[in-house]
Amino acid sequence: MTTSQTRPRTATVVPHHLLIGPDTHGVTRYAGEVAGAAGALIVRDAGLLKEGGRAHLHVTDRLISPDPTAAAELVEGLARRVRLTVTLHDVPQPTDGPRFRARAAAYGRIVRASTAWATNSWHEHALVNRWCIADAHGTVIPLPIQGAIGGRAETDAHVLGVFGFVYPGKGHRQVARAAAALRRGGLLATVRVLGDAAKGHADEIDELLRNCHARGVPVEVSGRVPEAGVRDALRRVGVPVAAHRNVSASGSVNSWIAAGRRPLVRDSAYAREMAALRPGTLTLFDDSTLVPRLEEALRRPTTTWIKPGTDLGPRLEDTAAAYRTWWAAVAG
Incomplete structure (x- = not known):
């Protein structure tokens, strides 16, 4: 049996993963895949998270609420109960149309409320800084590729x-x-x-x-x-x-x-x-x-077709390792 004395240090800082929305949604499905690869406990009901514990949420406001302001308020409430880290998806930009300002303000509030935040690309990180909250510093953990290159198929x-x-x-x-x-x-x-x-x-x-x-x-x-x-x-x-x-x-x-x-x-x-x-x-x-x-x-x-031997990294296991390293760094 693994005890608290023998468990690897990184295992103690892997937060519970709060999954919101149906598994058919890409963000929810991806959150579950990262949780599984990282060895995180999945929670579907925020009320089950332990007060003062650690939790991670993959955020797209539309999954939380159709109203961006309400989505921000719900995340802020969660962040008051737990040490919350977030990965931001669907980062706001002006082409969102009439919802843009509300979405940008909501994401800014979510960043301020969280213990630490991540995006899937430096491009998105720059969007957060430009439109949501100036001079914020997050980490970047790219989306992984899952699959193996096979030979060409009939098309x-x-x-x-x-x-x-x-x-x-x-x-x-x-x-x-x-x-x-x-x-x-x-x-x-x-x-x-x-x-x-x-x-x-x-x-x-x-x-x-x-x-x-x-x-x-x-x-x-x-x-x-x-x-x-x-x-x-x-x-x-x-x-x-x-x-x-x-x-x-x-x-x-x-x-x-x-x-x-x-x-x-x-x-x-x-x-x-x-x-x-x-x-x-x-x-x-x-x-x-x-x-x-x-x-x-x-x-x-x-x-x-991609040539055989092409490096498709990072893979899911690489992404999970990057998350574990990041969670360990921000755990204090």
Whole structure:
């Protein structure tokens, strides 16, 4: 039996993990994966956390409350009861629209209330400092890749695939316009949407279908892809594309990489950071280069696959180790 005298020092500072929301939500699922890899106890009810104990929360305000101010108040209340560390997801930025100021203020309050905070990229860390709370100092622990690179698979060579929830700015419309341009040039590209509409955005799918029909572009909407079928679905498309604007971090890009694909990703500070973290896993494009990049990928399909032997780190075990080191450092 492991006792308090023999237990490794880091084990004593791994906080309980409070999971909020359904496991189908990417943030909740990721929080559970980190907890499992780090050896943390998962708690679903904040009321079960011991007064004065340690807890960690992966924060996206929408999972806590539809009202950002209420979300901040709930986290502040939790931080008064326990020593709380947080990982910030969906960091606010002006493209959030009317909710931006409220979300930025809420994240600033959450940072101030927590014992320590983390983001998944330096890009997000900079967003926190620029829009939420100036001169705050957090840590950065990148999202891991889970999966092993296999050989190339048979694909539907003409299909441009976009994975994840459908919402404004995700890039589906731009991919449809690019497909129309390719078809005018003699390449019979089609669009496959691997995902369902985000909550409140069912009209986006209707609009996409109308736009594709008007442009003469065949489009297929799969709806939500079951977890067990994601890898095969991502390996089936001809060209993987992640065209969303104003991204702060992207689980969908990591899913493409985990499936062995080298997606075309819109150029951004975050995309450049990830391309430097994992060389050889992304192909960047901007508004002026999407069509030629797609044309090259359709003509040279090997460019859409990651080469065997490419380093995909950090892996989940690396991420868990980074969290344990950080929790040990802030435990005092």
